[in-house]
Amino acid sequence: MGRRRLTGAGRAGGSAGRVAAVPVTGSAPAARAGAGAWYDGAMNDELHAKAVDTFIEAANTADPERRATLLGRALTDDVVFWGPLGRGVGRxxxxxxxxxxxxxxxxxxxxxxxxxxxxxPDEWARYGWRYESAAGEPLLSGMDIVHVAAAGDIDEIVVFAGPLT
Known part of the structure; x- marks a missing residue:
């Protein structure tokens, strides 16, 4: 898919409620925030989704060696992780x-x-997640914001857990 010009239809503030309603398998990227910006949406979404899904697979893997391998594919060596327990640096x-x-x-x-x-929309990405029990019961949900380096590895993760009230 080629580059496209963004319109004001997807400006921040008006699109947040629609994001969660879009299925994970959706093929057409929605309008992005930042009227007038240019981006290669389909390529960014696919590249970023690959890094995010590899990171999630690592989180779900009980085998420490497999987890380290997956994190090596998804994250830079010096990744900055802003989690619920504070800031950490490195894989x-x-x-x-x-x-x-x-x-x-x-x-x-x-x-x-x-x-x-x-x-x-560019080198930054967001996605919703849910942490669930083996029975499928939701325990916690949230949204992560990640920065993806040019090579396709995540170099910054910001975790937002729980609903905003």
Missing amino acids: KAVEDFITEVVQRHPSGSCLMVRTTRVDA
Whole structure:
């Protein structure tokens, strides 16, 4: 898909409610925020979705070696991770968070599930997620914002967990 000019229809503030309603498998990117900007939407969405899905697969993997391999594919060495417990730098910080918080949840074996498509207007992307029990019960949901480097690896993750009230 070629480059396209954005219109004002998808400006920030008016599109937030529609994002979660778009299925993960949706093929056409919605209008993006930033009237007048140019981007290659389909390519960004696919590149970013690959990195995000690899990161989520790593979060769901119990095998430490497999998790490290997946994180090596999804994240830069010096990734900055802004999580619910504070800021961490490097793949090891992300791996430790996954091991200590995600994999050792009191509810037992849980899964991280992407609930929206990856919306990537440029090098930044956002996506919705849900953390659920093995029975599929939602335990927590939120939205992550990630920055993807030119090589396609995530170099910054900002986690927003829980609803805004």
